[in-house]
Amino acid sequence: MGIHLSALVLVRNKNGKVVKRRKLRLHSATYQFAQFMYEMFTAQVSPSIQYSPITIQGMAVYSQAPSAQALTPSAGGVLYLVPVSSSFGANGTTSQVVNPIIGLGNGTLTFSPSIAQLAGPILIYSAYSSSEATPNLTEASPPGAYPNNPSISYASFYFSPAIFQNNTSSTVTVSELGWYAALYLTNPVTSFNTLMTHDNISPSISIAAGGTLTVTFTVELE
Amino acid sequence: MPKPLLSARYRVVVRDAQGRIKRIEEAPSKSFILNFLYAWWLFLNLIGTDSISVVNSSGQQITVTLGQPDGWDYTVNVRVSPYAGIQVGSGTSSPSASSPYLESLILSGTGSGQLVYGTNIMTSPLISTNPGTMQITNTFTNNSGGSVTVGEIGFAPSLGNWQISPITYGACLFIHDVLSPAASVPNGGTITVTYTLQVNT
Numbered sequence: 421m422g423i424h425l426s427a428l429v430l431v432r433n434k435n436g437k438v439v440k441r442r443k444l445r446l447h448s449a450t451y452q453f454a455q456f457m458y459e460m461f462t463a464q465v466s467p468s469i470q471y472s473p474i475t476i477q478g479m480a481v482y483s484q485a486p487s488a489q490a491l492t493p494s495a496g497g498v499l500y501l502v503p504v505s506s507s508f509g510a511n512g513t514t515s516q517v518v519n520p521i522i523g524l525g526n527g528t529l530t531f532s533p534s535i536a537q538l539a540g541p542i543l544i545y546s547a548y549s550s551s552e553a554t555p556n557l558t559e560a561s562p563p564g565a566y567p568n569n570p571s572i573s574y575a576s577f578y579f580s581p582a583i584f585q586n587n588t589s590s591t592v593t594v595s596e597l598g599w600y601a602a603l604y605l606t607n608p609v610t611s612f613n614t615l616m617t618h619d620n621i622s623p624s625i626s627i628a629a630g631g632t633l634t635v636t637f638t639v640e641l642e
Numbered sequence: 643m644p645k646p647l648l649s650a651r652y653r654v655v656v657r658d659a660q661g662r663i664k665r666i667e668e669a670p671s672k673s674f675i676l677n678f679l680y681a682w683w684l685f686l687n688l689i690g691t692d693s694i695s696v697v698n699s700s701g702q703q704i705t706v707t708l709g710q711p712d713g714w715d716y717t718v719n720v721r722v723s724p725y726a727g728i729q730v731g732s733g734t735s736s737p738s739a740s741s742p743y744l745e746s747l748i749l750s751g752t753g754s755g756q757l758v759y760g761t762n763i764m765t766s767p768l769i770s771t772n773p774g775t776m777q778i779t780n781t782f783t784n785n786s787g788g789s790v791t792v793g794e795i796g797f798a799p800s801l802g803n804w805q806i807s808p809i810t811y812g813a814c815l816f817i818h819d820v821l822s823p824a825a826s827v828p829n830g831g832t833i834t835v836t837y838t839l840q841v842n843t
């Protein structure tokens with residue numbers, strides 16, 4: 421009994437035909453998840469927590485591979501999970517939006533709660549960004565994943581699907597999946613994304629050139 | 643059965659007036675309830691008119707309408723004492739996922755059938771083991787003059803609207819378990835309830 425997170429994965433070819441459909445159980449929470457749960461229940465942020473802020477650019481996608489960084493909250497700081505309908509400034513600006521996002525990778529994770537990033541993050545670019553040279557995938561349904569109303573009947577709620585398009589000329593392989601939640605810290609004021617779950621996808625999923633990958637996260641009570 | 647991302651266990655220790663242990667019970671928690679999903683969803687999908695069911699500082703069941711993201715949050719130790727954190731009740735019915743309250747909350751006090759709620763203690767997350775764990779503990783003392791029967795326990799962080807008028811808040815039940823058989827706490831004795839939250843990796 422407990423709280424489960426799962427992901428429905430649909431792969432379509434360039435003609436829009438579904439060529440693969442899988443439901444993945446997300447098994448592995450990170451230390452950041454545990455730390456956030458603790459902070460949620462106590463409204464106290466440990467001074468020793470390690471988060472992994474990533475560079476946010478465009479609409480809720482990352483344009484650089486995330487790198488783990490230390491974040492030391494000041495006394496009295498409170499951490500919030502950022503609702504997706506909010507618009508907090510990121511990286512010192514007010515024009516950027518931080519949202520929960522789905523991270524994709526082509527590496528293989530060695531499971532550890534201290535993991536703060538995917539092993540081989542695939543760069544994902546906003547559909548609105550034209551400045552990137554060689555994107556691996558383009559997010560086709562910005563700005564990210566929105567949660568829908570909880571279903572009492574099924575004791576669950578789900579995020580609206582996030583769609584990633586392969587605009588390269590070759591197949592992109594996805595072998596790891598992560599959920600980056602957006603967090604907001606009051607002192608010092610900062611907002612960032614941090615890896616909450618990380619799972620290998622085995623066998624890996626291939627997205628043909630011109631095809632898309634649709635990921636729908638569901639939170640379930642069992 | 644795949645392991646969940648988040649699960650829980652509980653441990654109950656009953657002592658008599660001399661501090662002697664009369665009963666120890668430890669078991670997996672069976673019932674996360676829908677409040678938890680609502681709370682997560684409300685966090686993720688801020689809409690000013692959303693509301694959630696809680697128990698206020700008088701033990702009454704109320705509804706809190708939530709507001710802006712910096713106007714509400716979860717805590718176990720402030721604002722809502724004594725019913726935030728660990729709760730105990732006298733009910734014995736099986737928990738329902740859709741019920742946001744204990745069947746019959748035991749009020750804090752020294753009257754008949756009441757227990758004096760202690761202070762919640764929550765440990766920092768321990769992640770050197772798998773699953774990672776964190777614990778919340780509270781001890782309830784029976785100064786009622788007679789025995790008190792505890793049939794149900796729960797974990798209920800406080801959740802509220804701290805900054806938007808009117809300020810309202812309460813203990814929001816996330817986990818609900820029934821003790822079978824119910825635990826009898828003798829006069830002068832205590833019952834200590836510990837929930838261990840497990841984050842699986």
